[in-house]
Amino acid sequence: MAKNKKAAARKKMVYYFGDGKADGNGKLRNLLGGKGANLAEMSSIGIPVPAGFTITTEVCTHYYANREKYPRELAKQVDDNLKKLEKTMGAKFGDPSNPLLLSVRSGARVSMPGMMETVLNLGLNDAIAAGMIEKGGNERFVWDAYRRFVQTYGDVVMGVAPEGKEHDPFEVAIDKMKDKRGVELDTDLTADDLKKLTADFKRIVKRRTGRKFPQDPQEQLWGGISAVFKSWNGARAIIYRNINSIPHEWGTAVNVQSMVYGNMGDDCATGVAFTRNPSTGERKFYGEYLVNAQGEDVVAGVRTPEPVANMRKAFGPAYKTLEGIYKKLEKHYKDMQDIEFTVQEGRLWMLQTRNGKRTAAAALKIAVDMVKERLITKKEAVMRVEPDQLDQLLHPTFDPKATRNILAKGLPASPGAATGTVVFTAEEAEVAAAKGEGTILVRLETSPEDIGGMHAANGILTARGGMTSHAAVVARGMGKCCVAGCGDINIDYGKDQFTVGKTTVKKGDWVSLDGSSGEVMLDQVATQEPKLSGNFGTLMKWADEFRKLDVRTNADTPHDSEVARKFGAQGIGLCRTEHMFFESDRIRWVREMILADDEAGRRRALGKLLPIQRGDFEGIFKAMKGLPVTIRLLDPPLHEFLPHEKDQQADMAKQMGVSARVVRDKVESLNEFNPMLGHRGCRLGITYPEIYEMQVRAIIEAAVNCKNKRIKAIPEIMIPLVGTVKEFTELREMTDRIAAEVMAAKKTKVKYMVGTMIEIPRAALVADQIAESAEFFSFGTNDLTQMTFGYSRDDAGKFLGEYVDKGILATDPFQSLDQDGVGHLVEVGTQRGRKSRKSLKVGICGEHGGDPSSVEFCHNVGMNYVSCSPFRVPIARLAAAQAALS
């Protein structure tokens, strides 16, 4: 115990920086916090930062572990560093004739913007204010600094806070003063006004806290330090950490730094800049500054800042220094920097540097350029681009110059820009498309029956449903623009119109949708096609060199397959055969099959479907040019193929030559309480084997036909919704039997694989049993997430939003794979599967296949591939490369 105390006493708790040197460096983020480490790093490479010192996060931890007491040695270390600081800055803390003023700021390992406290201008008191003015200082500046200090210190350190519904007493005093002077703005107050306000503020502090505002700079300093440490456990900070999963035991560091001012006169200025253009990536210094101003003034927009290049004239030497610094910073950090600086009396001080945010186009250009400039390697370039950002580049966008007449806003369900005339039914969209007219399909919500119309429309707008509703999922799969859950629109199908407030939009009117922002606009807004520039191609080529995971696509049509192949897909990971069942030339036979009274009747109807399905598969094999194609046998419950509305049922009955009652009875008998957990997937294959038999026959016949036409076809037959090993073995036997029959009849052999989707929790748990006869697994993480969480994707919108807002869930688990729960099953399933079959091919085909963090997870689990919608293939390729590199 005694020994520990001594060790603690000897421990370095304060790290100095300034004057081209620093005790710490950029790597000590955990000890010094992000800001402290950054300041140390800049200082140590000779960047002129206002000198100062950082009190470590360990002091914070000690403080809370010991009833808010500091380690005994801290006072001395702070003192020593303060002396060093005085020496560096050539000024003295508390000396009226040459005062050193300080800022005291928090700085945790990760940024928690606005959650903790800051005190500026610390060290000011009556004597020093007087001294500064005496020495010829700008009187207004001095009193403004002083009154600000009293206000902040009163709030933050001494706890002057408005009570109940009362207004902030400091602000009340300012307002009174302005009224008295008959002015509008704080800046219109004179030096004298501010001096009086300072006195008022001190009285407020006394009245509210019973204590006088401290005149002793040392007392001020320790008050400031304590206030920062205390703010780590303020209510706001705790909630923020809970939401963002930041451990409470990390603690914050405290940065004590000398103040510099950009607002002391016309030889002062302040500015922000980027080392390259953050919008285009162009290699050109880019930024703005304001003369005689403080940092916040540049952003606030009260005065118009000037381009940073203009500084060359007005602040010649400072600008020259700045030029040298920004180049040095880029070389040092090897990335485009976002910097803040201040010029005080002609001397340049750097306040902050960090990697700058940029658009996708800029990110690509900067990464590729920096490789050319030999600043970074190809690997580093690949790591520099956010995969999700690429999405911006892969869809049409609105011309940024076009005017937008915004009518309503829904969820940005599937990115892109679309314009078209309004239609309210899938049929209308199909009819219009046949005439070459572009439409926007507007529905309360979509259902599988609308697939044809969704394909035909330019964009989809729904009034209900969330980011994972049917409309959203299908639209993303098609790469089609979709705004979902736009509750502002009131659809009246009867009148063929919808209204938003008092605006009525009729069938045939033009509207435009922005799938990236969720905006619904009146009229035609001009769009521009995506340009996959040279930089895009270059970076993707590099990414492909590094990645280990294959990237496949989810595609159900030859057209989607081709799009995906152009985006770099290495096969189809999920071809959903049910989408094929809905098209108009076949839904009739599907319904006839469902209405049939016996197996013979079903087989007759399936016989009509066989040649059509075979044609589908031939088309896809052809489009994929010899790449593997995973075909999932029929998955949805049969009732999805029957109409649910009375009129449509009557139409169907007429078409099929049966009574409406027959149709209604069938719909009722197939009705399910929880269709998600119902009679679907391989459960259909077991109870109606003839359906899967037809599909297997179509697949193998298609492969044989392709072979005879010298087109390579690699079918991988996937059995969905397997939960028990016997489901799989029974259906695999059937598959092999039918395949053997076809090959014998056609006298041609083709290779094929048989595997399963792992989407039922139980399947992951008994994966070892299943892998004994399955050749591949594809994790269907959409359904696996539904069942592992017990969330219905169609219903969870009622609480998921609140769950994410309240921090119960970090993210929507349908968008980013839940690694603790669902991910655990994926891992267990993969391991157990590979235990039984070393060569087991493992992939993922849920929506997560295109989510970068999920792709990383799949890489780490050791999967062979991820599969995602065509438009996310490049994103997955890049994410896979980053996973391999990190």
Next chain:
Amino acid sequence: MAKNKKAAARKKMVYYFGDGKADGNGKLRNLLGGKGANLAEMSSIGIPVPAGFTITTEVCTHYYANREKYPRELAKQVDDNLKKLEKTMGAKFGDPSNPLLLSVRSGARVSMPGMMETVLNLGLNDAIAAGMIEKGGNERFVWDAYRRFVQTYGDVVMGVAPEGKEHDPFEVAIDKMKDKRGVELDTDLTADDLKKLTADFKRIVKRRTGRKFPQDPQEQLWGGISAVFKSWNGARAIIYRNINSIPHEWGTAVNVQSMVYGNMGDDCATGVAFTRNPSTGERKFYGEYLVNAQGEDVVAGVRTPEPVANMRKAFGPAYKTLEGIYKKLEKHYKDMQDIEFTVQEGRLWMLQTRNGKRTAAAALKIAVDMVKERLITKKEAVMRVEPDQLDQLLHPTFDPKATRNILAKGLPASPGAATGTVVFTAEEAEVAAAKGEGTILVRLETSPEDIGGMHAANGILTARGGMTSHAAVVARGMGKCCVAGCGDINIDYGKDQFTVGKTTVKKGDWVSLDGSSGEVMLDQVATQEPKLSGNFGTLMKWADEFRKLDVRTNADTPHDSEVARKFGAQGIGLCRTEHMFFESDRIRWVREMILADDEAGRRRALGKLLPIQRGDFEGIFKAMKGLPVTIRLLDPPLHEFLPHEKDQQADMAKQMGVSARVVRDKVESLNEFNPMLGHRGCRLGITYPEIYEMQVRAIIEAAVNCKNKRIKAIPEIMIPLVGTVKEFTELREMTDRIAAEVMAAKKTKVKYMVGTMIEIPRAALVADQIAESAEFFSFGTNDLTQMTFGYSRDDAGKFLGEYVDKGILATDPFQSLDQDGVGHLVEVGTQRGRKSRKSLKVGICGEHGGDPSSVEFCHNVGMNYVSCSPFRVPIARLAAAQAALS
């Protein structure tokens, strides 16, 4: 290799038995099969069994592993044993002057009744038949035996089988003969007729197989042995093994045994008997026999058998031997035996002995008696009674003497006997109950709104739904008789009647339901109350001495709680608060809460519910007399509390003073695609915290009030449907806050626990996180099974039956816990939970808590308790004891 062959050659493949000795014994079941081991055991303790030998199951395995070839040494071993057999029996195989005839039978480790082949009278040929008759044998007997042998051998060994729709050619020949003779029965045929038939049969064999019926007894013997081995892999046997999870590699043994005949004359007889009364358990030799008859005649019922005691007169010496034997068998096997015997020419032969099946009452009496007789220990007694059998004793039953006028048959959904007048709505049942009238509630299917009526009725009859439908589950929980899914009844709500065929049953007519058989009867059938006899109490006391698991009950009312406590429940493991919400004095407030526009409105309505809920809990605490009570906070989605039919919605609107549209809109807005996976459980608690706050307040206030009345109350508050740790921690914080508030206000402290139901797969996977703040886990295996399998309990009926029939699933996973999948999650959840919190209390509260094999699983996992419906508490107690003992 060579060595192995030698070892195999030396291996003993044939085990002899007979003459008071045996090579094997009862423990060699795996090697000799059940029948072979049994015969060896009997023989070795000196029971007179017809001598014979058993060819081991290893020979069967070898046979299939070696392209249906026998080990080289087998022929010699069979030969040696056959010689021994001839010596024992004093007869010679194939000797016309003194022939030995044989039976050849299969015998696997476990009985596979009717799945494999048997050949009797083997060794007969023309010469031997002639010889037997010549020596004065009963001519008719000889020809009957011969023609039977030719028929069986032709079928089984030589493959004479009817083709297509053709009738069995042997049976055709018999029918022709009977026509010719103008007789009705086989037994009316004369010796001569049978002789002619034998010749016809041999011709049939020649014609159908191209081969002559073999006259060589050795050829017959090997043909018979091969036929038995081959039948192990017959289609029927394979399917049977698949369904019953019997490994295909076990193989069958072959038993070759000398024939004995009970039908050679009046000094012959055959009989079956039990060593004690299998119906009452009375210690009295009990059985029947027939003179001059074969075994099947006793069962067939053509002739009326005599009580076995009558043998004393007619078969004095044989009966005396039999008496000695049955006593010896009981002493040896230490259990009541079911025996088969034959007397041939005055000499007694035992054919079979096995533990006899018995009723629950008999099982109890026999077990308790045998302990008194010092035949078995208490532990053995506890192991002797099938827990599931107790069910028979725990419900009222129909007087077995009463006549039953059976109208229809449905599923035996919840056992018991009920009579009452027919009503068609829950309200009518409640009204009648208020007047003291017993009813049978007849519904298409029930829904949560019917709970009150189900409680009020004597029994429930539904036209739809399976063993796990709402009606079935709720009725079992209440211990109420229920016949579900009775498709024969056509309900016409409009006319207040139902019909079955041409019978019409109107409202007010009497009907009776047998919940154990599914029978629906007209009129009042007399019932008798269950008598929990002294034996029941004795055995349960012994069970309690041995078991380690506590047994709790699922109960929602003081009445159910009391019933359960009388059945031995040690607490409530699941008190579902939603059932309380449906009762008529409160549903109004529940609906007002749901219709409220804002939190304030909800809180107003909840304020009305608070005192009622508090009263509920006080009642239950009182009934449980200081035993712990686990109360689950509200679980079902809110739409369950609103009516779904238009009329009822209108009624509700009127009652609440709102427009019908308001009700309809609310029902629509709450509608869910998959309510099972929807907005329910703790998801309600997070989004509408005021609901759970009211419930916690009611629980703690009730506990405080009880304490003030000196009633001990141990509330365990259970948060349902937790899937993420933050759901739990947030709601636990709320619970502790409210509890502290109540205790401070009332100035009384009470103890309580807070835990969760583990029913979401993810919860089991992150159980370590949850157990950090949860004090107990209760596995809700109903929902856990639904989500782990992806089966909706309400819908799975559409395929589960077929799954079990086809052997895809061994049993319905909602009835018996799936140990591979769901069980794995239970195990993982328990282990991870206990890793974080050693003292974690773990139980189960799904339907499985009353299923014996699931109880055993829970014991093995190391749970603290199981919880089941009141009427299954004794079953669980016994099952828990058996688990601890085995």
